[in-house]
Amino acid sequence: MTNTHIAPRAAAAPVGRLSREAAESLTDQIVRTVAARIDERELRSGSRMPSIRRFADSHGVSPFTVVAAYDKLVARGYLESRRGAGFFIRERAPIVGAVPVPSVPEPAGQSLDVVWLVRNMFRQMPHQQMPGTGVLPGEWLDGDSVANALRSIGRQNASLLLNYGVPQGFLPLRQQLQRKLAELEIGATPEQIVTTAGVTQGLDMVAREFTRPGDTILVDDPAWFLMFGSFAALGARVVGVPRLPDGPDLARLAELAALHKPKLYVINSVLHNPTSTSLSAAKAYQVLRIAAEHDITIVEDDIYCDLHPGSAVQPATRLAALDQLQRVIYLSGFSKTMAANLRVGFIATSPELARRLADRKMLQTLTTSDIGERVVYKILSEGAYRKHAERMRTRLDGLRSRTVRQLERVGLRVDVAPPAGMFVWADAGCDTNVLAERAMGQAHGPGILLAPGSLFSPSQLPSTFMRLNVAAMQDPAIWRFLEKELREKEAGALSKSS
Amino acid sequence: MTNTHIAPRAAAAPVGRLSREAAESLTDQIVRTVAARIDERELRSGSRMPSIRRFADSHGVSPFTVVAAYDKLVARGYLESRRGAGFFIRERAPIVGAVPVPSVPEPAGQSLDVVWLVRNMFRQMPHQQMPGTGVLPGEWLDGDSVANALRSIGRQNASLLLNYGVPQGFLPLRQQLQRKLAELEIGATPEQIVTTAGVTQGLDMVAREFTRPGDTILVDDPAWFLMFGSFAALGARVVGVPRLPDGPDLARLAELAALHKPKLYVINSVLHNPTSTSLSAAKAYQVLRIAAEHDITIVEDDIYCDLHPGSAVQPATRLAALDQLQRVIYLSGFSKTMAANLRVGFIATSPELARRLADRKMLQTLTTSDIGERVVYKILSEGAYRKHAERMRTRLDGLRSRTVRQLERVGLRVDVAPPAGMFVWADAGCDTNVLAERAMGQAHGPGILLAPGSLFSPSQLPSTFMRLNVAAMQDPAIWRFLEKELREKEAGALSKSS
Numbered sequence: 001m002t003n004t005h006i007a008p009r010a011a012a013a014p015v016g017r018l019s020r021e022a023a024e025s026l027t028d029q030i031v032r033t034v035a036a037r038i039d040e041r042e043l044r045s046g047s048r049m050p051s052i053r054r055f056a057d058s059h060g061v062s063p064f065t066v067v068a069a070y071d072k073l074v075a076r077g078y079l080e081s082r083r084g085a086g087f088f089i090r091e092r093a094p095i096v097g098a099v100p101v102p103s104v105p106e107p108a109g110q111s112l113d114v115v116w117l118v119r120n121m122f123r124q125m126p127h128q129q130m131p132g133t134g135v136l137p138g139e140w141l142d143g144d145s146v147a148n149a150l151r152s153i154g155r156q157n158a159s160l161l162l163n164y165g166v167p168q169g170f171l172p173l174r175q176q177l178q179r180k181l182a183e184l185e186i187g188a189t190p191e192q193i194v195t196t197a198g199v200t201q202g203l204d205m206v207a208r209e210f211t212r213p214g215d216t217i218l219v220d221d222p223a224w225f226l227m228f229g230s231f232a233a234l235g236a237r238v239v240g241v242p243r244l245p246d247g248p249d250l251a252r253l254a255e256l257a258a259l260h261k262p263k264l265y266v267i268n269s270v271l272h273n274p275t276s277t278s279l280s281a282a283k284a285y286q287v288l289r290i291a292a293e294h295d296i297t298i299v300e301d302d303i304y305c306d307l308h309p310g311s312a313v314q315p316a317t318r319l320a321a322l323d324q325l326q327r328v329i330y331l332s333g334f335s336k337t338m339a340a341n342l343r344v345g346f347i348a349t350s351p352e353l354a355r356r357l358a359d360r361k362m363l364q365t366l367t368t369s370d371i372g373e374r375v376v377y378k379i380l381s382e383g384a385y386r387k388h389a390e391r392m393r394t395r396l397d398g399l400r401s402r403t404v405r406q407l408e409r410v411g412l413r414v415d416v417a418p419p420a421g422m423f424v425w426a427d428a429g430c431d432t433n434v435l436a437e438r439a440m441g442q443a444h445g446p447g448i449l450l451a452p453g454s455l456f457s458p459s460q461l462p463s464t465f466m467r468l469n470v471a472a473m474q475d476p477a478i479w480r481f482l483e484k485e486l487r488e489k490e491a492g493a494l495s496k497s498s
Numbered sequence: 499m500t501n502t503h504i505a506p507r508a509a510a511a512p513v514g515r516l517s518r519e520a521a522e523s524l525t526d527q528i529v530r531t532v533a534a535r536i537d538e539r540e541l542r543s544g545s546r547m548p549s550i551r552r553f554a555d556s557h558g559v560s561p562f563t564v565v566a567a568y569d570k571l572v573a574r575g576y577l578e579s580r581r582g583a584g585f586f587i588r589e590r591a592p593i594v595g596a597v598p599v600p601s602v603p604e605p606a607g608q609s610l611d612v613v614w615l616v617r618n619m620f621r622q623m624p625h626q627q628m629p630g631t632g633v634l635p636g637e638w639l640d641g642d643s644v645a646n647a648l649r650s651i652g653r654q655n656a657s658l659l660l661n662y663g664v665p666q667g668f669l670p671l672r673q674q675l676q677r678k679l680a681e682l683e684i685g686a687t688p689e690q691i692v693t694t695a696g697v698t699q700g701l702d703m704v705a706r707e708f709t710r711p712g713d714t715i716l717v718d719d720p721a722w723f724l725m726f727g728s729f730a731a732l733g734a735r736v737v738g739v740p741r742l743p744d745g746p747d748l749a750r751l752a753e754l755a756a757l758h759k760p761k762l763y764v765i766n767s768v769l770h771n772p773t774s775t776s777l778s779a780a781k782a783y784q785v786l787r788i789a790a791e792h793d794i795t796i797v798e799d800d801i802y803c804d805l806h807p808g809s810a811v812q813p814a815t816r817l818a819a820l821d822q823l824q825r826v827i828y829l830s831g832f833s834k835t836m837a838a839n840l841r842v843g844f845i846a847t848s849p850e851l852a853r854r855l856a857d858r859k860m861l862q863t864l865t866t867s868d869i870g871e872r873v874v875y876k877i878l879s880e881g882a883y884r885k886h887a888e889r890m891r892t893r894l895d896g897l898r899s900r901t902v903r904q905l906e907r908v909g910l911r912v913d914v915a916p917p918a919g920m921f922v923w924a925d926a927g928c929d930t931n932v933l934a935e936r937a938m939g940q941a942h943g944p945g946i947l948l949a950p951g952s953l954f955s956p957s958q959l960p961s962t963f964m965r966l967n968v969a970a971m972q973d974p975a976i977w978r979f980l981e982k983e984l985r986e987k988e989a990g991a992l993s994k995s996s
Contacts, residue, residue, distance in 0.1 A: 068881070070881075071880070071881030071882060071884070071885070072879070072880060072881040073881075074881055074884060075878060075879055075880060075881035075883070075884065076677065076879065076881075077677045077680065077681070081884075147652045147653070147654075148652070149652075150648055150649070150651060150652030150869070151648070151649050151652035151653065152652075153648060154645045154646070154647075154648035154649035154650075154652060155645070155649065156645075179574065179575045182575065183575065197695060197863045197864075197867070198863060198864055200861075200862065200863050200864040201862065201863040201864075204861075204862050204863070208731070212711075212733075213710075213711060226860070226861065226864070229861045230861040230862065233706070233858065233861055235710075335864075340864075341867055341868045341869060342867060342869070343863070343864070343867040360731065362724070363698075363702070363724065363727045363728040363731055364698065364699060364702050364728065365695045365696060365698050365699040365702070365841070366695075366696055366698040366699075366724070366833075366838075366841070369695070369839055369840060369841040369867055369869075369870055370839045371648070371839060371840070371867075371869060371870065372867055372869065380573060381570070381573055381574065382569070382570060382573065383566070383568075383569030383570040383571075383572055383573035383574075384569060385573065386569070386572060386573065386579075387569070
């Protein structure tokens with residue numbers, strides 16, 4: 001019996017017994033079995049499948065089940081439908097097998113740079129092994145609210161989902177953001193708000209609006225590293241202003257402003273990344289004064305807003321609250337506290353610039369997805385978000401002081417223990433580039449992702465500092481690694497000095 | 499009795515009778531009534547609301563209902579919660595009332611430009627009055643599939659939704675796209691595919707990767723207008739190659755290539771926007787030859803892919819199928835045929851460039867939203883999408899020939915009646931800028947949005963052509979307008995010649 005004999009017979013009854021008791025639906029059973037027989041070449045390409053009716057009769061299932069199964073097989077490239085002639089087994093185009101995303105991080109080697117770190121952050125590693133990450137563990141976030149909101153949007157009038165959204169962003173969300181901003185004492189009408197795909201896109205849009213290649217953008221040093229790469233890609237020069245515990249070094253800010261005539265100064269006023277410290281009121285006022293003198297537009301990135309307990313509890317001065325969006329462009333979003341995946345951020349600015357940015361957004365991406373914006377609107381307007389944010393803060397408060405003590409015990413120094421936020425900026429007393437490479441490449445167990453201080457400086461010079469996420473330090477392997485490394489270092493220093 | 503007397507009493511029993519029979523939930527009844535009384539200042543700011551327990555008892559509802567209502571009132575800025583002290587009526591920050599999006603289009607005036615047209619396209623006008631639109635009416639799309647997919651994603655493990663996606667895009671979707679491309683004879687592994695927020699973002703990313711200010715990008719003339727603005731915003735010079743019914747004017751293409759040394763040539767091979775014509779095989783080959791000679795990278799925008807019945811039925815040659823992603827970067831997406839709002843598109847290119855673009859995407863927007871990508875994956879893999887696309891094509895086929903006949907009857911000329919697609923490129927015999935302004939500003943009834951030919955040319959010169967969407971021409975007002983205008987024009991011409 002040759003293969004050519006098997007094919008027609010097999011095609012006549014391509015599937016064995018189907019079970020109504022199985023967890024798998026009848027449709028999926030058919031799909032799986034037919035696909036397997038095609039893969040194993042028991043069903044030959046070019047041969048005709050039985051008609052819907054005949055298949056249904058011979059297997060005792062409804063024609064609808066067969067139609068659904070055949071459709072899925074067409075979608076997966078196993079069958080093709082020839083109009084009027086029925087379904088045929090496809091000559092499958094050579095498809096290279098699906099290559100899974102490697103679960104081990106890439107070796108850093110000499111390419112330890114911003115892109116390397118960010119790429120590794122997106123690897124699907126268990127959260128416990130990523131003290132260098134900038135996000136909270138998934139189970140800290142309010143997955144149920146997001147899932148509920150998605151289901152509820154799925155139940156709405158479907159046509160809402162089909163058209164392009166409004167380029168400026170979903171209006172009810174912008175109205176809700178107006179209220180949120182009002183509580184921060186920032187007055188902004190919905191016309192002054194433009195939604196973005198996270199703060200990252202907002203920064204990119206603003207930088208493109210304000211700078212041409214060769215222009216200077218001031219950032220804090222240290223600061224969020226991704227924007228260095230983003231601004232450099234636009235041809236901008238990125239110059240760092242030393243950040244002190246209460247804000248930038250004002251003398252240096254004034255000097256650099258006079259020297260470089262920067263177009264923009266990007267700053268986290270509240271819960272600065274990576275130190276989790278906030279701007280003092282006095283410095284906020286001086287920053288605005290210097291910006292006015294040198295005609296610098298300030299970009300206030302307030303992504304950690306909801307991790308701060310509020311200015312009634314702890315001091316926090318927002319530049320936009322002082323300046324009321326004249327010289328300050330305010331950015332924030334929900335990637336840190338609701339769900340990164342929604343990619344919902346926003347810009348609040350003057351009405352005229354909001355309009356220009358909405359036009360620019362059209363040119364860059366047409367619109368942002370309404371869906372994420374509807375989810376955020378629903379969660380914000382239903383009131384559970386406040387409590388959720390408060391729970392996150394309480395939980396972080398509990399971990400933060402414990403983590404700082406533990407860090408000091410294993411030999412790191414924390415000069416400024418922040419009163420809020422998820423980051424601690426710790427001094428390891430050795431080059432943290434080397435430490436990060438050893439953490440990633442350690443022989444036993446999976447790698448540990450650290451965020452070395454060099455990344456947070458626009459100069460990228462080696463640093464003894466690193467950023468640690470207090471919510472991602474639970475794995476004992478992290479502590480074992482730190483203890484071992486820092487003890488060895490100390491031993492090395494001792495042996496050298498002896 | 500003064501107001502100050504009313505406040506405390508009112509706060510003690512802030513809501514009248516609640517109804518369990520009402521369609522509105524008890525929670526929402528409380529929210530609505532309390533909010534109204536605060537708005538009308540019957541409940542005064544600063545006064546304390548009754549405790550949860552007391553409110554629940556006095557109104558005969560469960561404490562959970564009251565908690566939910568108070569939470570919503572906090573979220574809406576009516577109440578504030580003071581830890582340990584209860585809920586208080588807020589001193590409301592002066593919030594400017596929500597300004598609705600104007601439902602009438604903006605006057606065109608002298609600013610008839612790309613941004614003007616696009617802005618008006620996003621106004622929420624009934625589809626029938628937008629023959630200039632580039633999308634199909636919402637009811638043509640498969641809203642049920644999108645809504646089903648959203649609900650089903652909302653039922654999945656919530657933690658999936660919380661983290662950032664993979665910057666290159668949701669892997670199962672990229673695997674599905676590999677199969678889709680294989681059917682078009684384009685070989686691409688998932689590593690060669692990067693998802694984008696629609697083709698618009700894909701074009702922006704590619705242009706940023708390949709050009710510096712002053713570089714030239716070739717486009718077809720006419721072509722999709724939004725990219726002119728997008729490229730100009732990058733400082734690129736946008737130069738048009740005359741597009742003939744079977745592809746570009748090759749002699750001009752070679753001349754312009756030699757003259758401008760362009761970095762990129764962006765082309766719709768299949769169902770070119772705005773003419774709905776496709777590239778012939780012979781021209782496709784010559785385009786690649788010229789591109790190789792002058793070292794031009796080709797960007798093949800195949801957004802209308804699924805509106806074409808397939809090359810077995812009608813000729814259609816894709817440059818990427820000939821070149822296999824060596825010199826050709828292939829872009830497509832699902833905004834036209836699934837739902838614009840999902841903002842899911844993709845780039846297929848060489849493995850090395852895919853990696854560079856994924857890094858660039860990180861710098862621009864970190865990641866695209868997983869949610870839209872999961873929706874598209876679900877719809878593509880379940881097989882109903884093919885039939886849906888076929889239904890759309892059949893429906894367009896029916897309308898297209900009828901529309902062409904009707905256009906000719908009212909005095910427009912259609913030189914090349916396209917065999918597929920949604921657009922007809924028609925010659926009105928008069929300046930269509932003028933026609934578009936008159937259509938938008940007509941005295942009776944709402945405006946009609948036309949897409950005048952000038953927009954589709956990088957030179958922006960006045961044109962007698964315009965793009966009409968055959969799916970958006972059903973409103974008799976459109977035909978009355980065209981008939982009247984073109985008759986007047988003819989009468990004017992006659993009176994001039996007499």
